[in-house]
Amino acid sequence: MQNINMVDLEGQFLKIEKEVMDGIRSVISSSTFIQGPAVKAFEKNLAAHLNVAHCIACANGTDALQIAMMALDLKPGDEIIVPSFTYIASVEAAVLLGIKTVFVEVNESTFNIDETQIEKAITPKTKAILVVHLYGQSAPMESILATAKKHALFVIEDNAQAINATYTFSNGTTAKTGCMGDIGTTSFFPSKNLGCYGDGGALLTNHVVLAEKIKMIANHGQKEKYHHDLIGVNSRLDSLQAAVLNIKLKQLDTYTNTRQEAALLYDSLLKTVKEIEIPVRAPYSTHVFHQYTLKVSNRSGLQAYLKEKGIPTMVYYPLPTHLQKGYQNLGYRKGDLPVSESLCEKVLSLPIHSESKREEITYICEAIINFYQHG
Numbered sequence: 001m002q003n004i005n006m007v008d009l010e011g012q013f014l015k016i017e018k019e020v021m022d023g024i025r026s027v028i029s030s031s032t033f034i035q036g037p038a039v040k041a042f043e044k045n046l047a048a049h050l051n052v053a054h055c056i057a058c059a060n061g062t063d064a065l066q067i068a069m070m071a072l073d074l075k076p077g078d079e080i081i082v083p084s085f086t087y088i089a090s091v092e093a094a095v096l097l098g099i100k101t102v103f104v105e106v107n108e109s110t111f112n113i114d115e116t117q118i119e120k121a122i123t124p125k126t127k128a129i130l131v132v133h134l135y136g137q138s139a140p141m142e143s144i145l146a147t148a149k150k151h152a153l154f155v156i157e158d159n160a161q162a163i164n165a166t167y168t169f170s171n172g173t174t175a176k177t178g179c180m181g182d183i184g185t186t187s188f189f190p191s192k193n194l195g196c197y198g199d200g201g202a203l204l205t206n207h208v209v210l211a212e213k214i215k216m217i218a219n220h221g222q223k224e225k226y227h228h229d230l231i232g233v234n235s236r237l238d239s240l241q242a243a244v245l246n247i248k249l250k251q252l253d254t255y256t257n258t259r260q261e262a263a264l265l266y267d268s269l270l271k272t273v274k275e276i277e278i279p280v281r282a283p284y285s286t287h288v289f290h291q292y293t294l295k296v297s298n299r300s301g302l303q304a305y306l307k308e309k310g311i312p313t314m315v316y317y318p319l320p321t322h323l324q325k326g327y328q329n330l331g332y333r334k335g336d337l338p339v340s341e342s343l344c345e346k347v348l349s350l351p352i353h354s355e356s357k358r359e360e361i362t363y364i365c366e367a368i369i370n371f372y373q374h375g
């Protein structure tokens, strides 16, 4: 078996090489590096693809979260409800802005925020709920939006891992993840389902006033050059990255299908292994499989065995946010969020990407089965 990687960005690039190089050349030859036409086109194209009114590109997904909180006027002392079982960026921005993060458990099966736990975390200081669509599947948005409405809270959707996933409401209407709350944020980190060749991010919203404010905050708080009406940041998507993203966006549905087919193959080969739980699909969401994440027993043994066979695996995430050393002053201790803490000991992500091959997945699954039979 040839080299197996968690993602295969080189293989992906080879299929779109000419278009990408032409796009990059066009930005360089026109010297439109910052906020050029490629960025404007990408914002328009992504908004159309996701059926959302406004898309504002920025420098990365972490900035997008910070800008979202600034645009919603979240202030020091305000509280935001966040799942602890997530990537650190989801809380980093809040903490830097002096906003108090109140952690809520995730659902043990879907890995997404447990909607039944949100209401009891609300206090008079709560201003927003930050939802993370983890691993590529939507959080239970209908219930979250209803709770937010009841308590007049904002909803921010961190969609860094689930771009192109579709949520179905109980009345049958659908929406893309990142486009249902007040503001959605996303990341174009290279390994993301829609990734560029460096850092990149975007904010999504259906509110025109918020869109204007976001645009200003991401560009030093200015609308008119050198007139800074708001306190902002310098967080713009490079035109070179936008040129790449314009090309990759055209492939996003194909990339998503390949990931979904790979996931189905994994499912069919692993579903009878009793030491493993394959990813649970929520009935209200499609899954775009940013990660194919199992719950496994004897994780370290399995990881070491697979490594010997040339199979990489990853643990997203080995430690929940509330137990991270840098965040101890938030006042949480081991035992506060047992579901999140226990998931950190069980989850294991297998290689999945836009270039995933049947033979590769078969080889990986045979090795897993072998480990539990003889390991």
Ligand SMILES: Cc1ncc(COP(=O)(O)O)c(C=O)c1O
Binding pocket: 060, 061, 062, 063, 086, 087, 089, 090, 132, 158, 160, 161, 186, 187, 188, 189, 199, 200, 201
């Ligand atoms: C859930 C989540 N939120 C936010 C981010 C931050 O994105 P970026 O790396 O572009 O800052 C990531 C990226 O890994 C992520 O997975």
